[in-house]
Amino acid sequence: MQASTYVVKGNLGFEVQNRKGALAGLGGFRNSSPVLFSNLSFVNSNNEKGSSSKVRCGSASVGIGFAKMGIDRVFKSSASSAKYRSVKAQASSGDLEDAVPIKYQGKSSSSVLPYVAVACLGAILFGYHLGVVNGALEYLSADLGIAGNAVLQGWVVSILLAGATVGSFTGGSLADMFGRTKTFQLDAIPLAIGAYLCATAQSVQTMMIGRLLCGIGIGISSALVPLYISEISPTEIRGALGSVNQLFICVGILVALLVGLPLAGNPLWWRTMFGIAIVPSVLLALGMAMCPESPRWLFQQGKIAETEKSIAALFGKERVPEVMNDLRAAVQGSSEPEAGWLDLFSSRYRKVVSVGAALFLFQQLAGINAVVYYSTSVFRSAGITSDVAASALVGASNVLGTAVASSLMDRQGRKSLLTISFSGMAASMLLLSLSFTWEILAPYSGTLAVLGTVLYVL
Template sequence: MAYETECVGEDLEDVVPMMPQGKSSGSVLPYVGVACLGAILFGYHLGVVNGALEYLARDLGIAENTVLQGWVVSTLLAGATVGSFTGGALADKFGRTRTFQLDAIPLAIGAFLCATAQSVQTMIIGRLLAGIGIGISSAIVPLYISEISPTEIRGALGSVNQLFICIGILAALVAGLPLSGNPLWWRTMFGIAVVPSVLLAIGMIFSPESPRWLFQRGKIVEAEKAIKTLCGKERVAEVMQDLTASCQGNVEPEVGWFDLFSSRYWKVVSVGAALFLFQQLAGINAVVYYSTSVFRSAGIESDVAASALVGTANVLGTTVASSLMDRQGRKSLLLISFGGM
């Protein structure tokens, strides 16, 4: 069967094919689970420094140097900025699954360097590499999940990325509980991240490529094989027709960076940017990175445990929002959320 493979533009809402509804012999959940290892690593690398900072600073001789401690924390974000800008391009060039495998390299090496660091320079390099890795993950995890998910569960799976980021943060905070009895445990905390990095690379060997990416590259046979795995063989023709229709229907020209500031897009862009800005101004990143230090300064004896409770609240909030999103609407939940902040 011949299909038209030309597809212009990258708007997920417009071009992701509508995977068929109803019962099928395929299943996307195992592959979503593999992809979410990237989200877990994102959250874990964000939160791991929270409980470990005091102990690693003491071991690396920077206990009195708050500037270098700040570099240990913020270098991750510098790397994430680079990774987030390159993740999409890598995914388009090499495919989604191959990019996940490439992403596992800086994630694993970065975690290993942090775990074995004997100097602050090595720690910063490790954090930079881990940051590049989580930046790439932030771009390709939601992309891959969206492109392989059936329509009837795409909304629910769309929030899975954020949920697993929160779970990763919680895991990092819980991993810090043994620190009070074992000051060298911080090395194990960083080393733990090597395991899901390796599992991500291995898991993607057995995961199907995005049918949409394969279709765009004219790899029709491979696209049909991926659809068979994800949706079942009885849905292959239907999904291929949806891919063809979605690509042919997306005829708007691509939008450049400067076009985002035009009158046509300004309102949407400003609202979206403001939502992220207000979230950051609420101080959530300070909580993720420094809550253990804050609780310790406040005289709370179980400072790491208190931070773990904060992480638990974060996971619960995300879970509640995910379950109410379709019933209550996005706007009302945002108003409640910002009211709480």
């Protein structure tokens, strides 16, 4: 007799409860009590049609006669730590055909964290370039001769966002054309050149060109970082890593504000602040040279051998068949045609697009950019001597608020958090405005300004 062993869960006249391995029912024994088991296996004699097979449950075995069966799911036994996934196999003449291999654990989920950390350099640069002008604006304005020109100062600040708009529209297309890692390396070019031009600028025109290039760079990274992280993350930690991009943007803002602390003693320090951004830009390019390409992108390009190599580097060789099956299922399951830009305004998508666009719009109109760019100036006008330090406190609060929101998102729900967040922002802005307009609060304007801003970013 030639025996074959399979690990199964599902529709064989009984049901198996997840995790606890309980046999809930067997064939017609509907009222039978659950039987705990381990190392569940089928032993198939591979004899003539209608042969008998046994289900072994530890020391007990139950004989089941069958000629044709449907097996809906494969699950992990107590000897394996891999998770089960849905499959279907048909058995005729007493045999199981095309049994699906059991999932193996492979590498630890944390094995992708170094690659995620490299990608997050793009998010840090995004936040850094947003916040670096906060403390440096007054000093660079004096150095470049635009101290009294609010319009040019505004252009120096806002041209970054103009470049980011261009970059965000092109980032996805570049990633699809060249791949994720190569696009990261290309993105490092405008980021590094822009930072160098800002650090060495002798005129406001050079400064604006540098800021524009930096904006294009951070715009590309804003589309690329979350895309790459989601495509290389194992499913078991993909949700946790989903908020990493926003968290590291806030970390970048905080670093920019902390780097501005020496400005009071060294007015030319602003050049060093912009020049520091060259370092992570170079590290991003070098780091991506050692990071595996996205398996999903490689699979879409038909590069099967390279896809398997990337999967092995990310998750371990044991999980290559499993992830390849997932990629094939994803491609086969995406039968719905892609929506174009004009389709976003159709009745099918109108409600979702309107809600999403309104959230982003009101978030920006709520004034977060004014806080990121001008909090130092606001605190200075409120009479706070350590204005840059106060801005650093705001940056730390921003990181803290993001971390707390990320941890509460799945437990409290998105809608309730948004309602509380926008209400708190409105109350904080009201407190900040009253501290400057009510004479009775004038003696406390500095403290209230910092308090209102900290509560706002939280």
